[in-house]
Amino acid sequence: MLNNKKTYTVTEAKSKLEHYCAYQERCHKEVIQKLKDMQMIPEAIDVIVVHLIEHNFLNEERFAKAYVRGKFKMKSWGKLRLTSQLKLKDISKVNINQALNTIDYDEYIDVFNDLAEKKAKNITEANIWKKKKKLADYLLYRGWESNLVYDKVNQLIK
Template identity: 65%
Template sequence: MNPQKTYTVDEARKRLESYCAYQERCHKEVSQKLYDMRMIPEARDQIIVHLLQHNFLNEERFAQAFVRGKFRIKKWGRQRITLELKRKDISKTIITIALREISDDDYIETFNALAEKKVETIRESNHQKKRKKLADYLFYRGWESHLVYDKIRELIP
């Protein structure tokens, strides 16, 4: 018998400040958090405005951090990163700015290393099936088709 906790606007604002200070957040995540806290729409708007004014919430900064993290840690390509940012309701302009965080040299270098590492782990004697497995893996990670097909031709003759 634990009823849902209710929050005052001040309590909710403090919780959201620490939520945003812990890691970068987007508007959608903050709105969802406030919704989950059962805050009324007027209070949600008031808290979001406060977070924006005090620089706890910044979509561009969030997108840049997201791009850097997903590229360096998960080795995602630009297409997957763009798709995930769109799911978080980030505007095209901000996505374009954020994708500049990835240098072209790093992008190609990471792609090549990822493809070469993966092709060694695929235990398949049939070349066609091996090509498909590598392509599926790289497409899932969001790499562009021209890069994928060129690399497959190079690695699996």
């Protein structure tokens, strides 16, 4: 069976990846995977990644900050979920911490309270313990700290 996948020169791949990175912030892992999917050899991948970094198409710190901002605003993720997702993308601890520090503490607590109150209203469970568990599980899955979660659950559901 013939492999009909398109092959790319380093120049073509550079151009393609510049567009890929300009469209949306990317992390190194995503870019390397994209290059592997394009059948690029390891030496070419290294050359292209260096080019993208030097020309500021690829910036892990900027990616981490954009990722945190987006997931926090759109999906109301807590810091634990944000951290674990960034670790899966091989982002350094330093960049993760810098990104998390961009979240304003008061806004963080406001988003958490809004999310908890909205969800508590929508849980139709009659049993108080099951209702507490559902709310706690929901908030923990979203990556909110357990001390915040359990205090809020006990405050909202009596």
